[in-house]
Structure formats: structure tokens, C-alpha cells
Amino acid sequence: MRNRIVAHIFAANRFRIKLNHMRRDIFQAIADPTRRAIITLIAVHAMTPNAIADNFNTTRQSVSKHLRILTECELVKQEHQGREIYYSLEIEKMKEIDKWLNQFRKIWEDRFNQLDKVLSTIKKQRK
Amino acid sequence: MNTLLFDFTVDKAAKTVYIKREFAAELSLVWDAFTKKEILDQWWAPKPWASRTKVMNFEVGGRRFYAMVSPEGQERWALQKYTSISPKTNFKMYNAFADKDENPELPGSEWDFNFSEQNGMTEVNIIIKNESLARMEKMIEMGFQYGLSATLQQLSELLPTLENK
Numbered sequence: 001m002r003n004r005i006v007a008h009i010f011a012a013n014r015f016r017i018k019l020n021h022m023r024r025d026i027f028q029a030i031a032d033p034t035r036r037a038i039i040t041l042i043a044v045h046a047m048t049p050n051a052i053a054d055n056f057n058t059t060r061q062s063v064s065k066h067l068r069i070l071t072e073c074e075l076v077k078q079e080h081q082g083r084e085i086y087y088s089l090e091i092e093k094m095k096e097i098d099k100w101l102n103q104f105r106k107i108w109e110d111r112f113n114q115l116d117k118v119l120s121t122i123k124k125q126r127k
Numbered sequence: 128m129n130t131l132l133f134d135f136t137v138d139k140a141a142k143t144v145y146i147k148r149e150f151a152a153e154l155s156l157v158w159d160a161f162t163k164k165e166i167l168d169q170w171w172a173p174k175p176w177a178s179r180t181k182v183m184n185f186e187v188g189g190r191r192f193y194a195m196v197s198p199e200g201q202e203r204w205a206l207q208k209y210t211s212i213s214p215k216t217n218f219k220m221y222n223a224f225a226d227k228d229e230n231p232e233l234p235g236s237e238w239d240f241n242f243s244e245q246n247g248m249t250e251v252n253i254i255i256k257n258e259s260l261a262r263m264e265k266m267i268e269m270g271f272q273y274g275l276s277a278t279l280q281q282l283s284e285l286l287p288t289l290e291n292k
Contacts, residue, residue: 114170
């Protein structure tokens with residue numbers, strides 16, 4: 001039984017570490033509109049930096065900088081094909097963002113379940 | 128209880144959260160639950176947090192100033208200013224985190240509540256528009272804290288039962 005408690009606390013700690021890590025990483029990555037647009041582009045298929053840059057009114061250097069940040073955050077991966085580098089999306093990493101958002105969903109779920117109880121109590125009192 | 132409709136969507140690009148929920152009660156009662164502090168404080172905070180409303184005047188230009196209080200007594204203040212009210216149909220407010228002296232931390236978010244009734248069931252639609260992604264991130268982070276403390280609360284309830292074994 002004690003082991004189970006330790007495991008529980010350990011899991012909570014690990015989760016917190018992961019949260020800090022994600023705060024620095026993923027949200028920085030998606031906080032920028034150009035980076036979000038890049039994510040949307042390469043979600044469809046892998047693209048070279050030049051092909052990505054063609055979609056934006058910005059310099060190739062600027063796109064490279066965004067791609068570097070996305071790569072550092074592990075949101076995109078690179079693949080070499082001959083002399084070209086292709087960028088594609090790390091779907092699993094994007095799912096982590098959703099997992100985090102689900103925590104937020106849970107709050108509303110709990111909140112509304114409490115409201116259900118309050119409403120039924122008031123209804124009984126009125127009868 | 129589980130059959131009640133619940134929809135929760137986050138549009139990250141638009142920094143908007145959409146929440147839809149059905150309640151097994153008539154509209155006027157649900158409306159009261161969202162607009163009267165005595166009822167709001169009974170359900171607004173996810174357990175083990177408690178909601179404590181210090182000031183609330185539900186009128187256009189009015190406000191609700193309240194705290195979420197943790198079991199350890201930690202307070203998280205927020206300020207909600209009512210910008211529009213159509214009784215028993217819709218109300219809008221501007222929500223911001225605040226310090227204990229009611230100074231808001233801007234930017235905040237715009238909340239839009241819609242109420243409708245069908246066959247004795249009330250549907251509530253909530254749209255939360257954040258001014259910045261950082262704001263949305265903070266809102267989610269707060270939510271995460273509540274979630275984590277709920278987990279720890281469950282653990283502390285579990286501990287005594289384990290000790291008896």
C-alpha cells in the first residue's frame with residue numbers, strides 16, 4: 001500500500017515537471033501566428049524551408065528561425081532527402097497540448113457536476 | 128446525470144473556448160445559479176477549492192469580485208465586470224485575474240453566456256474569448272492547479288483508510 005502512495009506522489013511530481021517543460025516549450029512555439037501558420041501548412045504534408053517560405057510575405061531567414069524554434073520544441077521533425085531537408089509535424093507532441101487542455105475541460109466538468117447537485121437541492125427545497 | 132449534454136471545444140488559433148452544457152432544471156433556476164452569489168459560491172470552485180464572493184452587483188456596469196480559496200487558505204482573486212444583460216437570455220462580462228485590492232491583471236477575457244429552455248431542460252452556452260494566447264495559457268494553468276490540488280485532496284482522503292489496514 002505504501003508503494004502505491006509513493007507511486008501516486010511520484011506521478012504527481014512527474015506531471016508537474018512535464019508541465020514546466022511544456023510551458024517553456026510548446027506554448028512558446030504556438031504563441032506566434034507565423035509559427036501557427038507553419039504548423040498548419042506542414043500538417044498536410046512535409047515541406048522544404050523554401051516551399052514554406054513561398055507561403056509567407058517574409059524572408060527565408062525568418063522562416064528558418066521559426067523552424068528552428070519549432071524543431072527545438074520538438075513540434076516538427078526534419079528529414080533529409082538528397083540535398084533537401086523536409087519538415088513535418090510531430091503529431092504526438094501536438095497531442096500533448098490537447099492533453100493539457102483536457103485538464104481545463106475537467107475543471108468545467110467538475111464545476112457543472114457540482115451545479116447539478118446544487119440545482120437538485122434547491123428544487124427539493126421548493127417542493 | 129451522465130446523459131446531460133456537455134461540449135467543450137478549444138480553438139487555439141482564435142484563443143476561444145466554447146462550452147455547452149445541459150441542466151435538468153428550469154431556466155429561471157439555472158439563471159439564478161449563474162447570477163446570484165449565494166448560489167454561485169456553492170458550485171463555482173472545483174473542490175477542494177472554495178469560491179468566496181466579496182462583492183457582487185449583477186447589473187450592467189456592475190461587478191463580481193471573488194476569490195478561489197485553496198484548502199490551505201491560498202487566495203486567487205478575479206474580477207468580472209458585467210457589460211450586457213438580457214434577463215434570462217444572455218449576459219456578458221469581462222473577466223480578469225486580480226490582486227486582493229481589486230487591481231485587474233490585464234489583458235483579460237470576454238465571456239458570453241446564453242440560456243435557453245426546452246422541455247424543462249436548460250441549455251447554457253458559454254463563449255470565452257481571450258485577448259492573448261498568454262492569457263489563455265494562464266487560464267489553463269490555473270485550471271491545472273485546481274486539478275492537481277483535487278488529486279492531492281483525493282490522496283489525503285485515501286491516506287487514513289490505508290493507515291487502518
